[in-house]
Amino acid sequence: MAGMPIVRETKLPGVGVRQEFTTHDGTVVGVLGHHDGRADVLVYDRDDPDRCTSMLHLDEDDMRTLGTLLGASQITESIGAVQQQIEGLWFEWVELTPESPASGATIADGQYRTRTGVSIVAVIRGTSTVPAPEPLFEFAAGDTVVAVGTRSGLAALRSLLRP
């Protein structure tokens, strides 16, 4: 990810999460992700850096469209993990990089369930999926790990898999 600027993140209780970065020409651009799935694209004022000069309100369809126009594949890659919640349960997809300590190790080696409380329910390798992998299943770089658990457990898992 050479040349990717630092993304700053701020939580807005009751609203969502705001992420922002400074573009190469010096403009601060932010994305405010609402809890309900909508998002606002924010462009900050240069004179008063705390206010936005413009705000784009996007619903989920708009977000997909804009994402496609910008090249969604790059975005998915750089986010690296997609999280989705279904009725109180959290799902997460984590893609393993070659540097990941899990690449080449087995599920049992990682003791993920004991350490984070989450269950690894599937591993996606290339175009095939391994549902309910055995403890001795060996991860390889490029695998996508699908896990279910609490939000904090999944965050812990992510930091184990992609430190």
Add this chain to the structure above:
Amino acid sequence: MIAAGSAETARAFIEIGGVVLILAFLGRMAGRLGISAVPFYLLAGLAVGDGGIFNLDLTEDFISMTAEIGVLLLLLALGLEYDQDELRDGLRTGIRPGLFDMVANATPGVAFGLLLGWTPLAAVLLGGVTWVSSSGIVSKVLFELDRLGFRETPSVLNILVIEDLAMAVYLPVVAALVIGGTLAGTTLAVAVALTAVFVILLGALRYGNHLTAMLAGGSNENLLLSVFGLTLLVAGLAQSIEVSGAIGAFLVGLALTGQVGERAMELITPLRDLFAATFFLFFAFRIDPSDLLSALVPGLALAVVSVATKLATGWYAAGRAGVGARGRVRAGTALVARGEFSIVIAALGTTLLNGPDLEALAATYVLILAIVGPIAARVADKIPLPAVLVKRATSAHRGAVPVPTP
């Protein structure tokens, strides 16, 4: 009795229908003027209440019950607003601005009450009235003015979270004090109240997920009934051990999270709007308009002080997050509005010796600040600031936490 069509039922329908239509009309006016409907509902209550233009006595019982449910739904919705992680974060990072907010804003109210010669408890209630901003009005104003992305906004929202959480302790304690009795009895009541809040809060945080999962499957109709029933049940149980029922409702809201919480919020909102409007109406209903006139001068004085203290709060809180002078002023003005919570607090004191004075003063105060608050937020950027402040602000930089990119 249902649809039996007795003359009394007919009159009751006409009264209720008439009042609700008046509320609808006033709400529309408020919307057109771009201000909160709460002050309008209060005015309507004054008009139809004791000593007002015309009297509704037939349906007072019905309206008072509806008003009680209104308070519960207001707090339920507030609890639904936040998820548990946000509360934990809020508690971790927001304690200092939250304390500043409490000291700066509750002190004038308490001092004022004592100056007016009220009992200490009534003064403490007035302190509560001046302390809490209206999260309803504030979040609506931020949304309407498109300020959610502004950098001072997280500080403003954090203050609201802390205030709401502080209410979870303040309301039951004050409610126990209002019931009063001997010193030992009161101490026991306060201890019971705090323990109950603590236990329910812990339960909501720990087992909220189970409750959420249990309610996840059903239809909308089923979820609405479950949440409404659960709220009333928990509130009733809390009330029966003399812990304010409103807190029970707030904690039910906290326990419901994720998609279930969002769905519940959607379903409860129209109910809350209806019942809460009735609550504001009923609150003003019991106030004699002539008391309101005599509360005008102290109300105005208190409002002026409160604007200043909230400006200071916003200035301090946003400053901590590295926001510049302009943004700090915006944060302060956004917090000025007082509303539903101030009224809920004042309504607790209804049985006190100074209860009628407190209610009249709170109504005047909220009438003023619910209107002034949104206007202040709107003109925040036009308030002239000394050049020194503005300059320093743009060079000093930034409070957001850096997150390494993957």
